[in-house]
Amino acid sequence: MNWYGLGGSIEQGLAYGVLALGVYLTFRVLHFADLTVDGSFPLGAAVAATLIVGGTPPLAAIAVAFAAGMAAGAMTGFMHTKMRIQGLLASILTMTALYSVNLRIMGRPNVPLLRQPTFFTNLADWGFDHPLQALIVFGVLALLVKLGIDWFLSTELGLAIRATGDNPAMIRSLGVDTDSMTVLGLAFSNGLVALAGAMIAQYQGYADVGMGLGTIITGLASVILGNALIKPATVFRGTLGAVVGAVLYRLAIYFALNAGFAPTDLRIVTAVIVILALAGPAVKERLGSRKVLTDEELDAIAQAAPGPAAGNLPAARGASVARAGKEGL
Amino acid sequence: MLVLEKLTKTFPVGGGSVKVAVDRVDLLIEKGQFVTVIGSNGAGKSTLLNLIGGRFLPDRGRIILDGVDITRWSEHRRAQYVGRVFQDPLQGTAASMTIEENLSMAERRGQRRTLARGVTRAGRERYRQLLAQLGLGLETRLHSEVGLLSGGQRQSLSLLMATMTHPALLLLDEHTAALDPKTARQVLDLTAKIVAEYGLTTLMVTHNLEHALRMGDRTIMMHEGRIVLDLSGPERDRMTVQDLLQEFSRVRGEELLDDRLLLN
Numbered sequence: 001m002n003w004y005g006l007g008g009s010i011e012q013g014l015a016y017g018v019l020a021l022g023v024y025l026t027f028r029v030l031h032f033a034d035l036t037v038d039g040s041f042p043l044g045a046a047v048a049a050t051l052i053v054g055g056t057p058p059l060a061a062i063a064v065a066f067a068a069g070m071a072a073g074a075m076t077g078f079m080h081t082k083m084r085i086q087g088l089l090a091s092i093l094t095m096t097a098l099y100s101v102n103l104r105i106m107g108r109p110n111v112p113l114l115r116q117p118t119f120f121t122n123l124a125d126w127g128f129d130h131p132l133q134a135l136i137v138f139g140v141l142a143l144l145v146k147l148g149i150d151w152f153l154s155t156e157l158g159l160a161i162r163a164t165g166d167n168p169a170m171i172r173s174l175g176v177d178t179d180s181m182t183v184l185g186l187a188f189s190n191g192l193v194a195l196a197g198a199m200i201a202q203y204q205g206y207a208d209v210g211m212g213l214g215t216i217i218t219g220l221a222s223v224i225l226g227n228a229l230i231k232p233a234t235v236f237r238g239t240l241g242a243v244v245g246a247v248l249y250r251l252a253i254y255f256a257l258n259a260g261f262a263p264t265d266l267r268i269v270t271a272v273i274v275i276l277a278l279a280g281p282a283v284k285e286r287l288g289s290r291k292v293l294t295d296e297e298l299d300a301i302a303q304a305a306p307g308p309a310a311g312n313l314p315a316a317r318g319a320s321v322a323r324a325g326k327e328g329l
Numbered sequence: 330m331l332v333l334e335k336l337t338k339t340f341p342v343g344g345g346s347v348k349v350a351v352d353r354v355d356l357l358i359e360k361g362q363f364v365t366v367i368g369s370n371g372a373g374k375s376t377l378l379n380l381i382g383g384r385f386l387p388d389r390g391r392i393i394l395d396g397v398d399i400t401r402w403s404e405h406r407r408a409q410y411v412g413r414v415f416q417d418p419l420q421g422t423a424a425s426m427t428i429e430e431n432l433s434m435a436e437r438r439g440q441r442r443t444l445a446r447g448v449t450r451a452g453r454e455r456y457r458q459l460l461a462q463l464g465l466g467l468e469t470r471l472h473s474e475v476g477l478l479s480g481g482q483r484q485s486l487s488l489l490m491a492t493m494t495h496p497a498l499l500l501l502d503e504h505t506a507a508l509d510p511k512t513a514r515q516v517l518d519l520t521a522k523i524v525a526e527y528g529l530t531t532l533m534v535t536h537n538l539e540h541a542l543r544m545g546d547r548t549i550m551m552h553e554g555r556i557v558l559d560l561s562g563p564e565r566d567r568m569t570v571q572d573l574l575q576e577f578s579r580v581r582g583e584e585l586l587d588d589r590l591l592l593n
Contacts, residue, residue, distance in 0.1 A: 156442040159426070159434050166423040173382070173421075174490070175408035175439035233474075 009254040011135045013247030015200050016218060017142035020226070020246040021149055021239055022192035023219030028227075028238055029153065030165040030185045032080075035091040035216050037193045039098025040072040042212035044194025046102040049111040049207035058119040062198045069194020070187040072098060077183030095212075102209050109209045118202035134203055141199065142246075145192060146239045152188075153235045161185045162235075193219075217270055222246035224277040249273070331358040331381070331498055331530060336390035338376055350376040352554035353390065360395075363524055363531045363545030367538060367573075369581070373554040374534045378500050381532070383407045395497050409439025412491035412529075414484070414504040421487025424476035428467060428486065431475055432456040435490035459489055463519065481512035485519055492523050499524065501533040505540075517544065538570045552580050 019041065026034040044065040051061035072094055079090035103109065117125075120133060130136065152158045163171035164181040172178050193215070201207040226245020232238035249270075256269045293301075333356040342348045351373045358364055366374050380387050383404035392400045399407045414421055422431050433448045433456075453471060460468040463485050467478075475483060484504060492499060501520065505513035521544060524531050535541050541548050548565055550558035550573075557580045560568060 152444075154447050155444045156433075156437055156447050157444055159430055159447040160442045162426060162430075163423045163434055166425045167420070169415075170421055170423055171434065172405045173408050173413045174434055174437075175405050176434075176442065177403070177405045 005254060005258075006251075007132075007135065009250040010247055011138060013250035014135065014138035014142045014243070015203060016196065016222065016250065017138070017243040017246040018145050018199070019193050019196035019215065020219050020222035020242040021142070021145050022189040022196065023216065024223050024239060024242040025149065025185055025189040025192070027220060027223055028165075028232060029162055030182060030189075032087050032165070032182070032186065033091070033216075034073075034076065034186060034189065035088065036072055036076045036094045036098075036186070036190050037219060038212045038215045039095035039102070040069040040190040040193045040212075041197040041215040042102050042207065042209060043072055043098055043105075044069050044197030045201035045207035045211060046105045046111070046197075046209070047194070048198035049113055049201050050105050050107075052113060052116050052118065052202070053111060058117060058122055058202065062119065062195065065198035066191045066195045069197070070191035072194070073186035073188070073190025074183050076190075077179075077186040080186075081179035081182050098212075099209065102212075106207065106209065110206060112206045113202060114205060118205075119199070120202060138199070138203075142243045145195075146243055149239050150236050157184075214267060214270070217267075217274060218246075218249065221270055221274045221277070222249045224274060225249055225252075228277055228280060330360045330395060331356070331532075332391075332393040333357075333381070334391040334393070336377070336380060336392065337388050338373075338380055338385070339388050349554050351380060351387075354554070354556055356549070356556065358530060358532070358547075360530055361528045362547055363529075364533070364547045364549060365541040365545045366532060366534045366549055366551060367536070367541045368551035369577075372551040374551050375502055376554075377551070378413075378502050378532060378534060381498070382411055382413050382500050406439075410497040411500060412438070412494070412496035412498070413500045414487045414491045414502070416503040416506050418480040418483040418487065418507055421490065422475045422483050425474060427472050427474055428460070428478075429453055429456055429471040431486065431490060432459070432493070435493055438494045438496070459493060462522075463489065479512075481508050481516060484508060484512075484516050488516065488519060488523065492527060492529060495527045495529065497530065499529045499531040501531065503534050503536060506536060520544070538573050542568055542570065542573065550577065550580065 019037070023034070023037060026032045047065040047068045048058070048061040051064060052058055056064075076087075076091045076094040079085045079093060080087045083090075085093070120137065123129070123133060123137065153162055160171055160176045161181045161184065163174075164176070164178045164185070168178045171181075197207075197211070201211075222245035223242050224245065225248045226241030226243070227238065228245075229248070230237050230241035230244060232241055252273060253266060253269065256266070257263065261269055333354055336351055336354045336356075337349070338351040339347045339349050350371075354373075354377065366377070368374050379385060381392055383399075383402060383406075387400065390400070391398055394407075394410055397410075399410070423434070426434075429448045429452070433452055436452065436455075456471060457468045460471075465482055465485060467473075467482065467486065475486065478486065484507075488504070504520075505516050508516060517540060520533070523529070524545075531545065533544060535544075542565070546565075547559070547561040548568075549556050549560070558576060
């Protein structure tokens with residue numbers, strides 16, 4: 001373990017924070033397992049790298065990468081909502097297609113950015129040159145995107161997107177076209193993922209057609225890890241959790257490598273982390289159900305809570321029990 | 330005013346056969362009229378409401394609301410004019426969102442969603458006043474997640490959300506059936522109060538004959554997709570639950586016997 005490696009992990013974690021925020025939007029807000037990101041992440045990298053090599057200013061290249069990611073997300077959304085293809089499958093289809101698209105954009109499997117101007121060299125030219133430059137850039141970027149999402153999800157449009165993920169029938173009955181909301185959410189999410197791809201390509205100095213592999217797992221691991229630590233009761237906490245989780249995830253990998261795992265073992269380490277985090281609630285429930293409440297405990301609970309009038313019971317799915325109480329025809 | 334003309338909906342029931350769920354229904358409901366709808370399971374009550382609400386499109390016929398033909402409108406488009414409360418209290422609200430967020434979404438029924446702030450300070454004040462009418466203490470819990478509320482509270486909130494923009498038509502699909510009797514009564518009282526206050530044109534499906542007669546000013550009975558009884562005025566006022574039951578057996582005739590046989 002050394003400070004340099006640790007600092008690098010945090011730096012990378014923040015860089016992947018934007019990716020995690022994109023995944024948060026689909027996975028947590030829309031409840032959509034979106035594998036498009038495995039294609040839109042390298043798409044962002046490919047677009048930005050190719051444009052930069054072609055002489056486009058880095059900032060403009062990043063903007064175009066964001067737009068390309070949005071288009072990819074919209075494609076998945078279109079397939080899902082208008083062609084009625086299952087969400088997961090639609091996203092796998094886009095991801096698969098994007099592999100070819102990315103190769104077409106780059107014209108080869110790998111575009112190096114050595115001796116090319118990047119957002120980072122630009123900043124250095126503008127006078128911001130510091131050993132912690134990348135850390136600060138990614139930290140500020142993750143923070144801005146996080147606050148941007150917080151704001152967006154509190155607007156009329158954002159509320160409608162959240163309701164689309166929570167209860168589509170309800171928000172449709174309030175006059176919102178849930179198909180549009182799904183497409184918009186997926187587009188926004190993949191735009192952010194492509195933005196992360198564009199930034200990371202410039203950070204690591206190349207775009208590679210294979211860099212998208214496992215993006216969704218990185219994103220999910222971050223969101224799940226972060227939300228295990230910071231309960232996503234509100235959007236503010238949810239997005240905070242995604243960024244914190246992205247850093248934690250990088251640190252976990254760093255420690256795993258230090259503990260003697262070979263880099264080739266990283267994927268299985270990641271998978272195990274995600275499995276453990278996802279299995280957490282089920283395991284807890286299983287362990288919890290072994291405990292039998294005593295009379296004293298039950299009395300204490302009954303005393304603490306107001307009288308269990310039927311009307312105060314939490315709403316239960318299905319209405320069969322209550323149906324017994326009415327005059328039937 | 331709601332006009333239904335020869336409204337028809339069929340469903341495939343497997344084996345290539347088709348069930349006519351709603352069969353050439355003609356109905357005219359005056360503005361401000363409160364109509365209760367009764368009928369046995371499978372009579373077509375819910376299908377009728379779903380047709381009017383736009384969950385699915387009819388195979389034939391027209392739906393005209395306040396002079397506008399909305400027959401082919403998508404569900405979300407007609408939502409601008411039609412408020413709905415469903416049987417399942419979980420269906421009318423977004424559980425993971427707060428009370429004020431749910432209300433703010435309902436307040437923009439049918440409007441374009443913009444990047445303007447969802448819950449405004451002025452809005453919060455309006456929601457507080459609206460919620461205070463419920464007498465459930467929800468006005469102090471604007472930031473609470475709706476998922477934490479009881480079924481009755483959620484259904485009351487759903488009712489508020491369905492009516493707060495005074496829609497041209499209110500559809501209630503057994504909206505108290507999933508509640509215990511006491512809570513059901515509270516929600517019904519609230520329904521009567523809101524409908525009267527805003528003068529809403531209302532269609533309420535219920536399985537409870539007493540509620541059907543006590544609420545509103547007109548009762549229709551459906552059977553096999555058709556309206557077989559249409560009561561209003563003094564005739565309806567004289568009706569008792571017993572009369573209604575009798576009327577019901579008369580309409581169903583032999584089938585009731587079949588049901589009994591099946592039950593035995």
